[in-house]
Amino acid sequence: MDLKGYRTLSGAMLRVGIFGYGGGPSVIPLFRHEAVIRYNWMSDKEFGELLAFANALPGPIATKLAAQLGYQQKGTAGAVVAILSHILPTSIAIVALLGALYSMKESVIVAGMIAAVRPVIAVLLGITAYEFCAKTWGGLGKVIGVGFGVLAFLLLGVLDLHPAIVIITFLAYGTVHLKVYNWANQRWEKKKKEENREGMSS
Incomplete structure (x- = not known):
């Protein structure tokens, strides 16, 4: 132990x-x-x-x-x-x-x-x-980060939503954001590789 x-x-x-x-x-x-x-x-x-x-x-x-x-x-x-x-x-x-x-x-x-x-x-x-x-x-970047901070303040401080609801909502967005970001990044890398192969072949 x-x-x-x-x-x-x-x-x-x-x-x-x-x-x-x-x-x-x-x-x-x-x-x-x-x-x-x-x-x-x-x-x-x-x-x-x-x-x-x-x-x-x-x-x-x-x-x-x-x-x-x-x-x-x-x-x-x-x-x-x-x-x-x-x-x-x-x-x-x-x-x-x-x-x-x-x-x-x-x-x-x-x-x-x-x-x-x-x-x-x-x-x-x-x-x-x-x-x-x-x-x-x-x-997320400064613009989205600050925007989310303001949105969280409005939801928690003004609309008085339960923190768990706000957290779960933002977690759900973060999951989608990460998947979209990874998908876009993979597409971009694939495109760059194809362009490099075409450039080498020519």
């Missing part, structure tokens, strides 16, 4: 669980740092695909990402280890400190701490969003 691999996975998920203040979207940059930058388990593109897939499924994003990363590294056992490492320490800490948190919820110091950490979370999310946009521009 590769105990070192399990320790690495457990440590990564533990750090995300402890430092993922606020939960939800705030943990995404932390997951990305562990999976892409620290351990190089996957590329930015693969992490973006993983995030899109996880968002399309029901349930908290943090546990879905932990489960998927654990499964990719160590199979089913890895998924179990990753989820437990991610949720157990903070769950135990919350239960243990619940009384203290309720007694300090009106504290000016605690309120200041919460207010101070929010800009950090906003910057982390902004950096992650920018890097995803840069990858999108490379795959």
